[in-house]
Amino acid sequence: MSTVIEAGQSRTPRLTSNPRVHLVAAAPALWRVLDHAGVVIGHLQGVPHPGGSRFRARRFHAPSHAFRDLGDFWSADDAVECLRFAR
Known part of the structure; x- marks a missing residue:
């Protein structure tokens, strides 16, 4: 199941x-x-895409004090599995 993320939708x-x-x-999305x-275990970010909404899997990297993007997925379930x- 995929949830559509519109601008400002949370x-x-x-x-x-x-x-x-x-x-x-x-935060929103x-x-x-x-x-x-x-x-x-990470963050899931809704990302608008011309073909529909995507879900970005993100993980905090402590040594660099920054988030790293692990990939964009068509479903929230796939992004969570990546994390x-x-x-």
């Missing part, structure tokens, strides 16, 4: 593939991805 995408991971709103223990396996 509706939390519904994850269908992994019930042990959930999203918490951090930006969500923290938490694992089953409540640990932040789960890129640990």
Whole structure:
């Protein structure tokens, strides 16, 4: 299931593939991805795209004090899976 992200929209995408991971709103079109223990494993960002909305998986890199983009995906579930396996 893919949720359309319009400019300024902040509706939390519904994850269908992994019930042990959930999203918490951090800003408009930006969500923290938490694992089953409540640990932040990354961020999910809604990104407008000419072919429809995309979801960007982002992870904080402590040594550089910056976020790193792991990729853009057509579904929130795919972006979250990328965060789960890129640990």
